[in-house]
Amino acid sequence: MPGERAAVGSSVEAVFREERGRLLASLVRRFGDLDLAEEVASEAIEAALTHWPTDGVPSRPGAWLLTTARRRAVDRLRRDRVLATRLAVLRAEAERADHAPPADADRDLPDDRLALFFTCAHPALAGQDRGALTLRFLAGLTTAEVARAFLVPPATMAQRLVRAKRKIRDARIPFRVPSDDELPGRLPTVLQAVYSIFTEGYAASSGPNLQRIDLAEEAIRLGRILRRLLPAEREVAGLLGLMLLVHARRDARTGPDGAMILLDEQDRGRWDRPMIEEGRGLVVVALTGRAPGAYGVQAAIAALHDEAADVASTDWPQVVALYDVLLALVPSPVVALNRAAAVAMRDGPEAGLALLDELADDPRLRGHHPYPAARADLLRRLGRYAEAATAYRDALALVGTEPERAYLLSQLRSVTTE
Amino acid sequence: MKYMLLFMSPMVDGEVVDNGCSFEDWIRYDREMKDAGVWVSGHPLQDLTTCTTVQVSPDGERTITDGPFAETRELLGGYDVIDVPDLDAALEWAARSPGATGPGSVQVRPIAEIDVQV
Numbered sequence: 001m002p003g004e005r006a007a008v009g010s011s012v013e014a015v016f017r018e019e020r021g022r023l024l025a026s027l028v029r030r031f032g033d034l035d036l037a038e039e040v041a042s043e044a045i046e047a048a049l050t051h052w053p054t055d056g057v058p059s060r061p062g063a064w065l066l067t068t069a070r071r072r073a074v075d076r077l078r079r080d081r082v083l084a085t086r087l088a089v090l091r092a093e094a095e096r097a098d099h100a101p102p103a104d105a106d107r108d109l110p111d112d113r114l115a116l117f118f119t120c121a122h123p124a125l126a127g128q129d130r131g132a133l134t135l136r137f138l139a140g141l142t143t144a145e146v147a148r149a150f151l152v153p154p155a156t157m158a159q160r161l162v163r164a165k166r167k168i169r170d171a172r173i174p175f176r177v178p179s180d181d182e183l184p185g186r187l188p189t190v191l192q193a194v195y196s197i198f199t200e201g202y203a204a205s206s207g208p209n210l211q212r213i214d215l216a217e218e219a220i221r222l223g224r225i226l227r228r229l230l231p232a233e234r235e236v237a238g239l240l241g242l243m244l245l246v247h248a249r250r251d252a253r254t255g256p257d258g259a260m261i262l263l264d265e266q267d268r269g270r271w272d273r274p275m276i277e278e279g280r281g282l283v284v285v286a287l288t289g290r291a292p293g294a295y296g297v298q299a300a301i302a303a304l305h306d307e308a309a310d311v312a313s314t315d316w317p318q319v320v321a322l323y324d325v326l327l328a329l330v331p332s333p334v335v336a337l338n339r340a341a342a343v344a345m346r347d348g349p350e351a352g353l354a355l356l357d358e359l360a361d362d363p364r365l366r367g368h369h370p371y372p373a374a375r376a377d378l379l380r381r382l383g384r385y386a387e388a389a390t391a392y393r394d395a396l397a398l399v400g401t402e403p404e405r406a407y408l409l410s411q412l413r414s415v416t417t418e
Numbered sequence: 419m420k421y422m423l424l425f426m427s428p429m430v431d432g433e434v435v436d437n438g439c440s441f442e443d444w445i446r447y448d449r450e451m452k453d454a455g456v457w458v459s460g461h462p463l464q465d466l467t468t469c470t471t472v473q474v475s476p477d478g479e480r481t482i483t484d485g486p487f488a489e490t491r492e493l494l495g496g497y498d499v500i501d502v503p504d505l506d507a508a509l510e511w512a513a514r515s516p517g518a519t520g521p522g523s524v525q526v527r528p529i530a531e532i533d534v535q536v
Contacts, residue, residue, distance in 0.1 A: 124505055171528045172419050176503035182506075 016045045020140035023224070024031050025112035026066055028119075028175050031073055032087055034137070040076065044069035056301050090405040113138060113231040115177050118186060121193040122173045129164040130193040131200075136161060138225070139197075139218045148199060149215050151207060183233075191239050191295060194222045198247050203401075210260050210403040234286045238296030241282030245302035248275040260403040276306045297326045316346035333362040334370075341374055349378040350357040369398035373408060376415075385415040420458060420501050420529035421508040425517030426492045434466065434493050437520030444510050456511065459497030469515060495522075499529065 020041065027037035044065045058064040078085040120133035128150070135146045147157035167173065178186040185191045200217030223240035230236045252266035283303045286296030301322045308314035323339035336359055344352020356375050376391035392412040399405050428435045437529035444462070466485060473481045486493070495517065502508050505526070512524040 026536075122505075171526075172504045174506050178506075239535070 010048040016048070016065070016140070019065055021055075021113050021116065021138040022111060023065050023069060024064060024137055025116040027069055027073065028116060029112040031077075032175065033083075033141050034168060036073055036076065036083070036087075037069075040069040041065075043072045044259055076110065092277045111229070113225060113371075115175050116187065117190050117226065117229075118178060119168060119173055119175050121190040122168075123163055123186070124171065124173055125167060125190050127189075127196075128376065129160055130189060131196040132157065132160060132188075134165055134193045134222065135197055136219065141218070149197065149218075151200075151213075153203075181340065187230075187233060187235065190226070191196045191235060194219050194244075197222065197241060198246075202246060207400070208402050209258060210254055210401050211250060213250055216243070216250070217390075219243055220247060233295040234289060237282045238286035238293055241299035242284055242295050242302055244253065244275050244279035244282065244298055245306050248272040248306060254403065258403055260407040262407075263305060268309070271306065276303075279306070292325070294326060294329045298331065299321055301326070311345070314345070316342060320346050333359050333365045337371055337374060338383060342382075344378055349381040353378045353382070367398055369395045369400075369404075371395075372398070375413065376408075380411070380415050388415045419503065419508075420499055420531070421505075422511050422527045422529055423460075423498045423500065423508070423515065423517075424525040424527065424528035425495045425497065425515065426525060427495050427517075428521050429491055429493050432466075434495070435521045437517070437522040439519060440458040440521075443516035448498075450514070451498065451511065456500040456502050456507075458501050462469070462496035463494060468492060468498050 007037055023041050023044070025039060028034055046322065047068050048061075048065060052058075089261065116137055117134065118231050120137055121130040125133070132146050132150060135141045135149055136143065141149065143158050143161060144154045146161070147154040150157065152160075198216055198219035201212045201217070201219060204210065204212055220240070220243050221244055223236070226236050227240050235287060248271050249263075249266060251272070252268065252270040253261055255261055276335075279299065280303050283296065283299045286292060286299055292300075301319055304315050304319050304322070319342045320339065323335065323342055327335050327339060337356070340352045340355035340359070343355055353375065355369070359365055359371070370389045372394035376388045376395060379385075379388035389412060392408055392415065396405065396408050396412065399408060427437065448457070448460075469485050471486060472485045473483075477480065498515075500508065500511055500512065505528075508526050512526050514520060515524055516522075518524045
């Protein structure tokens with residue numbers, strides 16, 4: 001029956017989506033080639049779609065898929081001597097390199113995904129491609145879905161992925177977990193790749209929607225995988241905590257019509273309490289021990305907002321103190337901008353505005369719409385409506401999403417009619 | 419897998435900006451590569467005053483000029499070819515070279531292995 005077929009099909013897809021990253025990682029480890037791994041993984045899912053509706057879904061679907069994919073790969077290598085020779089050379093050379101043992105080796109399917117994370121987010125790849133590869137190979141999104149995630153045409157994304165895969169293969173970016181002494185240098189690009197997926201979901205850079213929940217949830221799923229694979233890394237805990245503490249506010253961030261609702265007007269009863277609790281637990285992990293990292297500090301700031309009953313009772317001195325720590329770790333004008341907004345809450349809009357004006361000439365804030373928007377907000381609160389209107393117009397000229405545009409327009413109207 | 423490490427120095431007003439590393443630093447680096455068994459080949463290059471540029475036009479006419487192109491902003495000071503398992507190992511050797519410090523930088527290029535069947 002067509003309905004039954006669809007039900008099995010969707011359960012196959014669910015299984016495949018869950019197992020795809022693991023399957024790909026195991027295949028890349030075995031054969032050393034991303035393209036071959038992708039092809040035989042796809043063939044295995046096709047085989048599953050043919051066999052599972054009649055034979056039933058096997059008890060260990062992941063192992064079934066891996067066995068099938070491996071057989072296909074071996075068949076392919078028998079037929080294609082050139083590919084086989086190339087891969088044989090590759091494997092022989094890979095054995096010269098130090099290999100860390102696979103994490104989680106006692107499971108029925110060994111988990112090689114950590115190595116795949118480090119390959120996809122290798123610093124030798126372009127920054128914008130790292131998030132895309134991570135979504136493609138670890139979250140299991142199709143190329144079209146990855147294109148939608150980063151708001152580029154599918155053909156453009158396909159080209160970028162082909163180019164990135166070519167560099168991985170031809171420059172021989174390795175598939176391995178960095179050693180303990182390499183890890184501090186290598187982890188940041190992995191975390192950044194996951195966080196770039198989250199921020200694109202949380203604050204879409206353009207388009208009709210302010211947030212794209214599914215993308216933020218992909219990033220959180222990736223964060224959870226990393227947390228399991230690297231339980232001792234506090235910045236992994238910090239990143240996952242930060243994402244959870246921000247994502248917990250998703251339902252209150254937009255009105256029924258998709259309009260943007262700022263922190264001070266959100267219905268805090270709609271925040272996701274269990275998610276906040278989980279995030280707070282991770283903040284404790286992230287901040288315990290030696291000097292904290294940037295994700296841990298940002299998570300701690302998010303936790304202070306999440307714990308407060310309203311904006312007035314938020315612990316602003318503590319928020320400012322954490323921004324001071326963050327600014328020392330990440331000397332970026334965007335952090336300074338957020339710190340100025342927190343100072344405005346602690347000491348009044350005048351103090352915040354003075355700090356914002358110090359950033360006026362920073363070229364790194366040029367084109368960054370939150371800067372004129374923050375200035376406009378403080379000018380409005382000071383009753384300097386004409387200047388506020390100018391700043392709102394500056395922000396409107398730069399803003400990317402429709403809900404943010406609508407919010408800024410309504411603010412502009414409020415200062416021009418007063 | 420073979421990689422070429424190209425040691426680049428920036429040029430300002432036609433002069434190479436020196437990164438201050440000594441001859442001894444390069445000798446030590448050379449020794450480290452050879453001791454590790456990764457060194458394949460390599461040479462330092464003589465300075466710019468010895469450089470000549472040759473160009474052949476579509477009709478076969480040769481133009482010979484003294485020095486590099488006028489707009490050259492980076493100078494290749496020398497190269498090494500190393501044979502290591504992967505890009506991480508090549509990047510590690512590049513980072514250890516005296517050429518990576520100060521204003522200098524190292525470009526890491528995989529060697530294209532082209533099989534010519536005779």
